Amino acid sequence: MLNLEWRQVATLAGKEFRDRMRNRWVLAVALVFAVFSLVITYFGGAQQGQVGLRSIEFTIASLVSLVIYLIPLIALLLGFDAIVGERERGSLDLLLALPITRLELLLGKYLGLAAALTLSTVVGFALDAVLLFRQFGLLGLYHYVGFMVSSVLLGLAFLSLALLLSVVARERTRASGLAIALWFGFVLVFDLLLLGLLVASGGEFGGQLLAYLLLLNPADVFRILNVFSLDQMRSLYGLTSIVPPALANPWLMGGAMVAWITVPLVIATWRFRT
């Protein structure tokens, strides 16, 4: 049976969350999101010679490009030293000598950091939500809230990966290197590699398999989640030819994202226990 006391988890999570509030991490990240989202909303179409609010689809498409780079990086930086940092500083032994389990420590850390990341994401994008609601009404807000929820899920997935790195790495510097490598891998290299395979094989390698391989990258799951919620965006991204309709199911993609949150956490728990 799982030996879990939620009171202990809440105490640890509360400390992590308060730390990020106190050192103004939440405020700083929220400000970054707010500034970037407003700038993109207003000037996203500048290359096409247009400024100001355009369609909700175009706004979300522009924001997706921002979020795909920014949120994974922020989440990885937030969580990469959660455990290895305590270990390296020497405070891990003191914590583990208390009446808490390793699972409680890991969950407490994760939930506290997750709360800080979620709050900064929601607050950061909230101002833009108000503007879009005034311009595009409830339907616009509905799509934007969907984008915000998926952004939060993307952050939680990368935070989960960061915690796994934090458990696996023996040194803080190694954990930071792995975090940066992971960001490069998922955000920059993965899609390029798939595209390269597609082109190099003259289209032989691809089709359904290629589309399903996208599920191996939480950043792609996030992109598909947002792209397939809006008709105009499918054509904008040109993904209709690659992604089969089966992947257009938001529940399936939401499930994939939840798997990206839980699986690394489960592996981290297993590694941390041994």
Add this chain to the structure above:
Amino acid sequence: MTNSSKTAESVAVALQSVSKHYGDVRAVDGVDLTVQRGELFGLIGHNGAGKSTLFKMMLGLIAASAGDIRVAGTSVRGDDFRATRRKIGYLPENLVLYDNLSALETMRFFAKLKGADTGSCPGLLERVGLGGVGKRAVYEFSKGMRQRLGFAQALLGDPSVLFLDEPSNGLDPSAIRDFYAELRLLREQGVTIVITSHILADLQERVDRLAIMASGKIQAVGSVQALREQMDLPLSIALRVEPSALAELQTQMQAIAGVSLQVVDGEVVVRCPRPAKMAVLAALSPLGARLMDLHIHEPSLEDLFFGLRG
């Protein structure tokens, strides 16, 4: 109540054939050790002797490869580990606290995790001399203040067993004196204290018993006096004599078996086996007033430690 249950109650820490192996390396090898309730027990050893590994196993931080460890009557890693750990206080060697928290917030955080009364935190800070700085952030604290905060943290929940790893790190002489006075009070209240220190002189006069570890094994265990007798190291007798008496003194000492004599900076140091002590003193009486001063030094804990290491 049976004799065996009475004995079990009087034992605070019990280790039976405890080993920890990392591949071929035997960090701790078949250790048997019992610490009685209310005892101030020292654990010493050079770096790599297995002391820290043994400490971590007693705290339940790492599992033993073999053997059984019981603290306050229960297993530190069993189903009832939470209850056991609530009875334990721990001050680690390299204490790291959260710089961004105040002393009081630090105490409350650890109190909540330990299931201790958070209302006891101000009183404990007062007890370790940090009563006036409870609201100050830890990053403003000196090393000694941090160490005292760590000690206050270890006292949360009125533990029945305290594990203190190099507790006098960073403390000034007067703080060290206060700290050991506090330990004496705790011992009188029945608290068992297991302590390590590289400053052997600190432990020598203060521990009830101690264990000396080397190569993962307990090499000797007992009170300092018992270890002195067991190891039979020579006594040192420091003398100051008039220069005219030096030749006579040398002749007298050469007549006693096992005695050696050395003159260092005008002071004569006679080293003699314990049984020869009275013979040496008797041989000094003919010197009369030419013997100006005399000090008998029992082998120190440091002598015992290095005597064991060879």
